[in-house]
Amino acid sequence: MHTSTTSTAALEPWSIEQLQQATQGYWLNDKKSAGQIKRILTDSRDAEAGDAFLALKGERFDAHDFIAQVAAQGCDIAIVSRPVDADICQLVVEDTRLALGLLGAYRRQQNPQLKVIALTGSSGKTTTKEMLGSILSRLAPTLVTRGNLNNDLGVPVMLLELRPEHQYAVMELGASHQGEIDYTSKMVQPHVAGIINIGTAHLGEFGGRDGICRAKSEIYAHISETSIIPAADDFAEVIRAAVRTEKSLSFGAGGEVYASDVVLEAQSSSFTLNTAQGSKTVQLPFAGEHNVENATAAAAFALAIGIGLDDIVAGLEQAVGAKGRLNFIPHKDYLFIDDTYNANPGSMRAAAEVLAQQQGIRIMVTGDIGELGSSAAIEHYKLGRDLVSVKGINFVVAVGEFAPAAQEGARSTQYGKKMQAFLNQEQALPFLIDLIETHHPQPMSFLFKGSRFTHMETLMAALMEKL
Structure with missing residues (x-):
C-alpha cells in the first residue's frame, strides 16, 4: 500500500505510551522502543529511523512482508496484526486498518483548537475543497485533504499530519460502500459538514441514487454545529430528514446562500453571491456553471464556520483548480x-x-x-x-x-x-x-x-x- 504520509513540516512526535493507548495494542515480548516516534507511515519505501511503520493488508498485498525491509532501513517500530520474525519492536493490534483509524481519531482529539469542515458528494468535492482551502489558508494554517486521500485509509493518513498550529481542517470524505462515511466522519468530528450533491458516481456499489444518498447522509450523524444542505438537489428533502443539528444552512437555487447574475466566460465566471450577511460580486477564476455552484457551496461551509463575506470572496477569487480539473x-x-x-x-x-x-x-x-x-x-x-x-x-x-x-x-x-x-x-x-x-x-x-x-x-x- 503506497499511501505517502510525508509532509514538509515537522509533525508532532508520538510517545510510546500514546501509540499503545491510541491503538489498544500490546508490545510483543514487552519489547519497546526508546524515545519518541517522529511519524507513522504506511509506505515502506519512506521508512527510516524514528518512524513507526503500520503494516496494512489488502486483497492483493500484505505489508507485513516488508517489515524485515523497514527494519533494515532503520525503522524502530512496526504496528502489526500478527507478530513477524524480524528484529524490530512490534506493537500488535487486532486489525491494522482499524488501528490506523484509531491513530487518526486520537490525533484529531489532541487538537481541540481545530475548526473542522467535512464534505462529501458525487461530484465537485475536490474543487469545493480547494476553494475552501483558498478561503481558510489566507486566514490561518489549514490542513486540506490532498489528492484522493478521502477513504477509510486516506482520511486517517491526513489526520496524522495535524499540527498544533493548524486552526482549520477541510476534509473530503468519499464513499465506496455503506458505512464508510459513518466511520470517517466519526473520526474527523466535524463542526460543519454536509453533502454537495447526489449524482450518479459509484452507482454500481450502491444500486442506485437512493443508496448513494443513504451512504453520503451518514455524514450528518457526527456534526457538532451546522449541517450544510444542497437546496436544489433532487434529494434535498431526503437529506434534510437526515440532519440532526439544530443549525443548518442551505446553498444553491432556493437556498440561503445562492448565486445570481451569473456570467459564464470561456475560462472564468462572475456572479453575485447572496447570503444573510449581504451580497457581493465574485470574479471566479473557474469556468462552468457547475463551478459557480461549487463556489456557493464553499461559501456556505465557510459562513457556517464563522468566516466573513469579504474573506470568502477574496479566497474564492484567488482559488486555483486541482491538477487535471479543467x-x-x-x-x-x-x-x-x-x-x-x-x-x-x-x-x-x-x-x-x-x-x-x-x-x-x-x-x-x-x-x-x-x-x-x-x-x-x-x-x-x-x-x-x-x-x-x-x-x-x-x-x-x-x-x-x-x-x-x-x-x-x-x-x-x-x-x-x-x-x-x-x-x-x-x-x-x-x-x-x-x-x-x-x-x-x-x-x-x-x-x-x-x-x-x-x-x-x-x-x-x-x-x-x-x-
Whole structure:
C-alpha cells in the first residue's frame, strides 16, 4: 500500500505510551522502543529511523512482508496484526486498518483548537475543497485533504499530519460502500459538514441514487454545529430528514446562500453571491456553471464556520483548480483543456458545457466512466446522446470499452455523425491528428476527460507531441 504520509513540516512526535493507548495494542515480548516516534507511515519505501511503520493488508498485498525491509532501513517500530520474525519492536493490534483509524481519531482529539469542515458528494468535492482551502489558508494554517486521500485509509493518513498550529481542517470524505462515511466522519468530528450533491458516481456499489444518498447522509450523524444542505438537489428533502443539528444552512437555487447574475466566460465566471450577511460580486477564476455552484457551496461551509463575506470572496477569487480539473493549456495554435482527473456522468456533461464556450472547432475526447455497475452501458448511451446534442460541440471522440454504447446513444439523435468511437487510445490518436490536419489553420479547442483508470492525459500528451 503506497499511501505517502510525508509532509514538509515537522509533525508532532508520538510517545510510546500514546501509540499503545491510541491503538489498544500490546508490545510483543514487552519489547519497546526508546524515545519518541517522529511519524507513522504506511509506505515502506519512506521508512527510516524514528518512524513507526503500520503494516496494512489488502486483497492483493500484505505489508507485513516488508517489515524485515523497514527494519533494515532503520525503522524502530512496526504496528502489526500478527507478530513477524524480524528484529524490530512490534506493537500488535487486532486489525491494522482499524488501528490506523484509531491513530487518526486520537490525533484529531489532541487538537481541540481545530475548526473542522467535512464534505462529501458525487461530484465537485475536490474543487469545493480547494476553494475552501483558498478561503481558510489566507486566514490561518489549514490542513486540506490532498489528492484522493478521502477513504477509510486516506482520511486517517491526513489526520496524522495535524499540527498544533493548524486552526482549520477541510476534509473530503468519499464513499465506496455503506458505512464508510459513518466511520470517517466519526473520526474527523466535524463542526460543519454536509453533502454537495447526489449524482450518479459509484452507482454500481450502491444500486442506485437512493443508496448513494443513504451512504453520503451518514455524514450528518457526527456534526457538532451546522449541517450544510444542497437546496436544489433532487434529494434535498431526503437529506434534510437526515440532519440532526439544530443549525443548518442551505446553498444553491432556493437556498440561503445562492448565486445570481451569473456570467459564464470561456475560462472564468462572475456572479453575485447572496447570503444573510449581504451580497457581493465574485470574479471566479473557474469556468462552468457547475463551478459557480461549487463556489456557493464553499461559501456556505465557510459562513457556517464563522468566516466573513469579504474573506470568502477574496479566497474564492484567488482559488486555483486541482491538477487535471479543467486546466486550460494553450499549445501551439490550439487550446487543450485537461479535465482528466476523474469523471462521472454529471461532471462529463458539465465539462461539455465549458468546452462549448471555447473558440474554433470544439472536440471533446472522452474515456469510459467507471463504477457504474450494471448501469454502465445505458449510462454511456445516455451520455453519448447528450454530449453530441450540446450546442457548439463539433466532434465527440469516445474511447474505451463503452465507446460503442456512447455512439449508439449519439446515433439516436440527429447529431450522430458528430461522434466517433474507438476501443483504445492507439486507434483514436490517428483520427485526432487527421482532424487537426483537416481543419488547419482554424483555431481548435480540445477537452480530454475520463475516469482515473482510463489515463486520458496519456492520449492528450501524445496528441500534443505530434503538433
